[in-house]
Amino acid sequence: MPFLIALRNHWDTLVVFFSAAAFLIYALCMFAHLRLLAADLGELDRLRQDGLMPIARNLHEDYRTLSYLLEALAPTVAVRRELWVSIYYRLLRAGQWCFRGSFFERELRGLVAYQASLYRLAYSRLIEPEL
Amino acid sequence: MFSSLMLWIAIAGELARLAGLAAFLRASVRGLSVLAWYLLFAMAMDFSEYFVLQRYGYRSHAYSVCYYAFDIAIIIAGYIVLARLVEIAFVRSRMQATWLRRGALLLFTGVATISAWYVYIYDRLTLVRFGIRLEQNMSYLGMILSLLLWVGMNGLLTPGLRFRRVVLSFSILYSSCAMLYALHQLIFIPHFPLLVQIVSNASIVFLAFSLWTAEPELEIASQPEVSVLATAETSGGAAS
Numbered sequence: 001m002p003f004l005i006a007l008r009n010h011w012d013t014l015v016v017f018f019s020a021a022a023f024l025i026y027a028l029c030m031f032a033h034l035r036l037l038a039a040d041l042g043e044l045d046r047l048r049q050d051g052l053m054p055i056a057r058n059l060h061e062d063y064r065t066l067s068y069l070l071e072a073l074a075p076t077v078a079v080r081r082e083l084w085v086s087i088y089y090r091l092l093r094a095g096q097w098c099f100r101g102s103f104f105e106r107e108l109r110g111l112v113a114y115q116a117s118l119y120r121l122a123y124s125r126l127i128e129p130e131l
Numbered sequence: 132m133f134s135s136l137m138l139w140i141a142i143a144g145e146l147a148r149l150a151g152l153a154a155f156l157r158a159s160v161r162g163l164s165v166l167a168w169y170l171l172f173a174m175a176m177d178f179s180e181y182f183v184l185q186r187y188g189y190r191s192h193a194y195s196v197c198y199y200a201f202d203i204a205i206i207i208a209g210y211i212v213l214a215r216l217v218e219i220a221f222v223r224s225r226m227q228a229t230w231l232r233r234g235a236l237l238l239f240t241g242v243a244t245i246s247a248w249y250v251y252i253y254d255r256l257t258l259v260r261f262g263i264r265l266e267q268n269m270s271y272l273g274m275i276l277s278l279l280l281w282v283g284m285n286g287l288l289t290p291g292l293r294f295r296r297v298v299l300s301f302s303i304l305y306s307s308c309a310m311l312y313a314l315h316q317l318i319f320i321p322h323f324p325l326l327v328q329i330v331s332n333a334s335i336v337f338l339a340f341s342l343w344t345a346e347p348e349l350e351i352a353s354q355p356e357v358s359v360l361a362t363a364e365t366s367g368g369a370a371s
Contacts, residue, residue, distance in 0.1 A: 010317055012133070013313050013317055014313075016271055016312075016313040017310060017314055020270075020274060020309035021310050023278055023302065023306040024303060024307050024310055028303065029279070031296065031299050031300075034295055037292065052146065
């Protein structure tokens with residue numbers, strides 16, 4: 001009941017709150033999306049051709065493998081692991097679970113490509129430390 | 132305790148603004164000098180606020196008046212930046228908007244008048260109450276404007292990844308502030324100015340990051356020139 005009373009008395013504030021929250025999440029997602037625009041989508045295939053990545057069944061498996069590899073490699077070669085990647089991945093998974101559409105698939109492909117480029121950097125630093 | 136916490140958060144804010152200024156100077160962004168002025172202005176306001184906080188303390192009336200007065204000034208400066216971003220988006224899309232400045236001025240006057248009228252009708256008109264109401268309304272207006280700007284930029288295919296990031300940073304600033312103010316009206320949040328300060332600092336970090344990161348489009352754009360030069364050199368070499 002208190003919720004209903006609040007809804008009746010403050011419906012305009014509730015509209016402001018929910019629309020602002022929705023736009024904040026949207027803006028944060030777009031920030032991540034802009035970051036992924038620069039990712040090289042062919043990097044994953046090149047890693048496979050070089051024998052640095054196994055063939056996976058889907059993009060989620062690719063993401064998990066790359067995360068595992070980066071977790072092992074990144075601290076030793078001073079490659080920064082970015083927190084937003086895992087948050088965005090979970091958000092994309094939740095989005096894929098709720099809605100069907102090519103947008104989430106494309107974003108996931110970009111995210112995996114971004115992780116692949118980070119792994120390439122970490123690997124090249126491992127074999128040539130002066131890089 | 133809150134006095135010192137507020138102080139540390141203010142120092143973090145100053146560092147974020149300094150990082151933003153450094154990023155601006157490093158990137159040497161053309162056409163966005165209004166951002167540097169905005170950051171400098173916000174820093175000056177924060178230093179004055181710090182002086183008042185040190186002198187009068189966190190719970191004093193002088194500090195609360197100063198806090199809201201400076202916040203109004205920063206909000207107005209942010210609104211000017213947003214209007215300038217809209218203008219730049221139009222210029223980059225090769226469109227003219229002669230009505231823009233007049234429209235922005237009218238919109239601001241309208242929101243300020245409505246805020247003052249609302250406070251006058253339902254409450255006692257004081258600077259603090261007017262400040263809270265104006266800030267809340269301007270945050271929501273800023274959020275709507277930045278959303279329209281973002282949609283317009285996508286529609287008009289405005290170039291520039293950095294410019295898009297800057298617009299998104301302002302969207303994050305305004306939407307998070309609007310959300311906090313609405314939440315504060317629904318359920319009373321103790322030490323609310325502290326939260327607003329933290330959220331503003333986080334948004335300034337986003338702005339600094341937007342300015343700091345390189346623009347990939349420039350690299351892409353420079354590639355054909357390099358290849359043309361390389362071709363000219365190789366053909367010249369072959370001819371000689």
